[in-house]
Amino acid sequence: MDKSFIHNKDLSIEEKVEILLSQMTLEEKVMQLTSVWSFEVMENKEFSHQKANERLKYGIGQITRLAGATNASPEVVAKLANQIQDFLVNNTRLGIPAIIHEEACSGFMGKGGDVFPQAIGVSCSWNPDAVYKMGNVIKSQMKAVGAHQALAPLLDVTRDARWGRVEETFGEDPYLVASMGIAYIKGLQGDNIKDGIVATGKHFVGYGMTEGGMNWAPSHIPERELREVYLFPFEAGVKEAGLLSIMAAYHENDSIPLHAHEYLLNKVLRDEWGFDGIVVSDYFGIRMLCEYHKIAKDRDEAGKIALESGVDIELPTIESYTLKLVDLVKYGTLKEEYLDRAIRRILRLKFMLGLFENPFINTDETKKYFDVPEFKQIVYDVAKESIVLLKNQNNFLPLKNNYKKIAVIGPNANEPRNMIGDYSYPCHIETLLHANTTLGTVVPDAIEVEQVMDTIQTMYKAISEKVQPDVEVKYAKGCDVLGESKEGFEEAINLAKESDVVILCVGDKAGLMPDCTSGESRDRAFLNLPGVQEDLVKEIYNVNKNIVLVLINGRPISIDSVEKFIPAIVEGWLPGEKGADAIADIILGNVNPSGKLSITFPRTVGQVPMFYSVKPSGGRSNWHGDYVEVSVKPLYPFGYGLSYSTFEYSDFEITPKYLRPNQSIKIKLKVTNTSDIDGYETVQVYIQNVRSIIAKPVKQLKGFKKVFIKAHQTVDVEFELFADQFVFLDENMKKVFHPGIAKIMVGSSSQDIHFEEEINLVGEKTYVDDIKHMFSK
Numbered sequence: 001m002d003k004s005f006i007h008n009k010d011l012s013i014e015e016k017v018e019i020l021l022s023q024m025t026l027e028e029k030v031m032q033l034t035s036v037w038s039f040e041v042m043e044n045k046e047f048s049h050q051k052a053n054e055r056l057k058y059g060i061g062q063i064t065r066l067a068g069a070t071n072a073s074p075e076v077v078a079k080l081a082n083q084i085q086d087f088l089v090n091n092t093r094l095g096i097p098a099i100i101h102e103e104a105c106s107g108f109m110g111k112g113g114d115v116f117p118q119a120i121g122v123s124c125s126w127n128p129d130a131v132y133k134m135g136n137v138i139k140s141q142m143k144a145v146g147a148h149q150a151l152a153p154l155l156d157v158t159r160d161a162r163w164g165r166v167e168e169t170f171g172e173d174p175y176l177v178a179s180m181g182i183a184y185i186k187g188l189q190g191d192n193i194k195d196g197i198v199a200t201g202k203h204f205v206g207y208g209m210t211e212g213g214m215n216w217a218p219s220h221i222p223e224r225e226l227r228e229v230y231l232f233p234f235e236a237g238v239k240e241a242g243l244l245s246i247m248a249a250y251h252e253n254d255s256i257p258l259h260a261h262e263y264l265l266n267k268v269l270r271d272e273w274g275f276d277g278i279v280v281s282d283y284f285g286i287r288m289l290c291e292y293h294k295i296a297k298d299r300d301e302a303g304k305i306a307l308e309s310g311v312d313i314e315l316p317t318i319e320s321y322t323l324k325l326v327d328l329v330k331y332g333t334l335k336e337e338y339l340d341r342a343i344r345r346i347l348r349l350k351f352m353l354g355l356f357e358n359p360f361i362n363t364d365e366t367k368k369y370f371d372v373p374e375f376k377q378i379v380y381d382v383a384k385e386s387i388v389l390l391k392n393q394n395n396f397l398p399l400k401n402n403y404k405k406i407a408v409i410g411p412n413a414n415e416p417r418n419m420i421g422d423y424s425y426p427c428h429i430e431t432l433l434h435a436n437t438t439l440g441t442v443v444p445d446a447i448e449v450e451q452v453m454d455t456i457q458t459m460y461k462a463i464s465e466k467v468q469p470d471v472e473v474k475y476a477k478g479c480d481v482l483g484e485s486k487e488g489f490e491e492a493i494n495l496a497k498e499s500d501v502v503i504l505c506v507g508d509k510a511g512l513m514p515d516c517t518s519g520e521s522r523d524r525a526f527l528n529l530p531g532v533q534e535d536l537v538k539e540i541y542n543v544n545k546n547i548v549l550v551l552i553n554g555r556p557i558s559i560d561s562v563e564k565f566i567p568a569i570v571e572g573w574l575p576g577e578k579g580a581d582a583i584a585d586i587i588l589g590n591v592n593p594s595g596k597l598s599i600t601f602p603r604t605v606g607q608v609p610m611f612y613s614v615k616p617s618g619g620r621s622n623w624h625g626d627y628v629e630v631s632v633k634p635l636y637p638f639g640y641g642l643s644y645s646t647f648e649y650s651d652f653e654i655t656p657k658y659l660r661p662n663q664s665i666k667i668k669l670k671v672t673n674t675s676d677i678d679g680y681e682t683v684q685v686y687i688q689n690v691r692s693i694i695a696k697p698v699k700q701l702k703g704f705k706k707v708f709i710k711a712h713q714t715v716d717v718e719f720e721l722f723a724d725q726f727v728f729l730d731e732n733m734k735k736v737f738h739p740g741i742a743k744i745m746v747g748s749s750s751q752d753i754h755f756e757e758e759i760n761l762v763g764e765k766t767y768v769d770d771i772k773h774m775f776s777k
Contacts, residue, residue: 405474592679
């Protein structure tokens with residue numbers, strides 16, 4: 001076959017795609033829609049030509065997780081990538097290279113990849129620049145091993161703390177989720193995708209708000225809310241960041257499974273937004289149309305439905321997009337145009353990536369992108385910005401120098417495994433090593449367990465290394481994350497008695513296995529501390545009142561029963577390999593905390609779903625207000641987080657006092673650091689359309705800026721809000737700028753509002769075809 005057209009610079013990518021498409025057989029077309037696990041073409045941990053001949057003879061669309069589904073080193077992964085591409089280029093008729101994808105929720109999910117804080121912590125940084133740098137690190141490490149696509153970021157908006165995958169999200173607010181997501185996408189994809197990694201926005205859409213907070217359960221989101229809240233981060237990712245891939249979600253919304261949702265996958269995503277990338281299935285998501293959702297009679301019909309609905313690639317292996325699709329085309333049951341539609345998208349992306357020009361990796365360069373001090377510093381920097389100081393009664397923190405005996409106690413005090421999120425390599429490899437028929441994965445015996453924990457710091461070690469030489473630090477576990485055993489209580493209580501202060505580390509274990517309390521399919525009916533950890537906290541407090549409670553968790557935990565008597569509480573989330581160092585530096589005063597919550601903390605599970613942007617009629621039990629048993633107020637609100645600095649807001653000004661379509665307003669204010677400590681403050685802007693034909697939330701985040709302010713210094717902060725940000729869907733589901741009144745609020749959290757002022761929305765009722773300004777400046 002003549003391949004000279006591939007290198008013809010006079011031809012556009014679209015022209016090259018058409019030439020290649022015209023030369024493809026039906027079998028070759030179908031195989032471009034599929035993927036295989038890396039271990040399906042391996043034998044005894046090495047590439048197998050025999051298995052490749054069996055599975056790749058017609059080519060293949062993607063290879064699933066060369067790094068994330070093996071325990072191979074980066075150098076070995078790069079070598080395997082080259083061997084697979086060499087086979088495809090030189091041993092198949094068309095010579096089409098494959099896209100290799102990996103997971104990357106909290107870093108490149110492969111052996112040796114840097115482990116960042118889990119996404120829920122990352123979003124608490126309120127710092128898109130830090131997220132961009134994180135994406136850059138992930139991009140560099142993935143490129144170094146021959147990967148091309150990351151199955152991240154999650155753009156799910158979630159408001160139900162019971163859901164196990166809260167930890168993987170950027171939180172409850174569409175504006176913040178979109179801001180973090182765009183930064184992540186740009187960090188991954190870069191300015192030129194040939195030098196970048198394809199980002200994948202997931203899970204499209206509404207996956208984080210299901211019945212009972214249960215994984216894969218149905219969602220019931222009406223179209224206005226779906227568009228204004230849950231679709232917004234995806235739309236922003238497509239329009240503002242050039243997102244190149246979308247992953248369909250497992251669940252159904254309004255009775256239509258998302259892998260069969262032609263309206264969302266085609267009309268909204270492609271026709272309305274102009275998305276021209278690829279739609280990939282979630283793992284096993286297509287076969288679920290028959291086996292789980294029961295809308296197809298078998299996997300073949302499921303494949304037909306998904307393809308016609310707009311799913312271009314089946315991941316992680318060949319199940320429904322099989323060669324039986326060839327027969328469906330030949331018999332007239334499936335139109336070939338659906339194959340060609342998906343193939344064009346796939347081939348176009350492969351050309352954009354430069355795979356046809358050079359599908360290979362320089363393996364001599366791989367090693368230099370791992371264990372890099374500059375990358376480790378970025379991991380630490382993201383971690384320190386993700387930590388939220390929730391309580392600091394009487395300035396208990398940072399710890400005073402007169403504490404000479406420190407006890408570090410708790411199930412998460414000295415366990416590196418529990419410092420990281422469910423989609424980090426050490427956690428996630430467990431699911432393959434203990435694969436079962438429910439997950440549908442068959443892992444060969446050659447892939448053996450190999451835990452990689454040596455780079456992950458623990459709280460006990462971090463505190464021990466950072467205190468002064470004359471300070472004694474001791475450790476006791478106390479109890480496990482889960483379970484009813486209190487055998488370790490006595491040791492922990494005795495240690496607490498003899499210590500000046502206790503750093504008590506409690507919370508979750510993230511992962512997908514039954515012993516995990518957070519992560520995919522680890523949904524909870526209660527939100528208190530798991531196991532007997534709450535009892536441990538109370539027993540320790542009985543013998544020592546000087547407690548710093550460190551939460552290592554993946555979702556908001558209801559600690560109302562212990563919060564009232566603990567002097568200091570630090571929310572560490574699942575802070576990654578450098579998280580313990582960051583938390584220790586905050587506790588000891590080496591770092592001033594700056595994190596702000598990206599999700600509301602309920603007092604009790606009975607309050608969920610709980611979020612700040614309720615409608616005027618929501619957020620309370622009308623007319624008495626509170627529940628019978630508990631306040632309707634959150635334990636900690638969205639946007640909340642303490643600092644060792646104190647800040648004062650002043651000189652608030654809005655100009656002009658009115659807003660017309662296609663215009664903007666300027667918001668100016670001064671923020672003064674009134675303390676002796678340099679620190680960061682995150683200034684937050686909220687709006688409310690006070691009078692409109694549609695009931696609007698009492699607050700909607702429309703801008704934020706994280707500013708560094710030296711002690712006793714004042715900085716000017718300015719925002720520009722655009723008329724587009726006041727547009728909403730009217731009663732006919734049309735985008736409209738509606739005359740009326742809007743309230744502008746500026747604060748340090750969604751509850752701590754320092755200024756508010758009303759402006760007039762003037763002019764004629766104006767319908768808007770497209771939102772030009774999705775974000776403030």
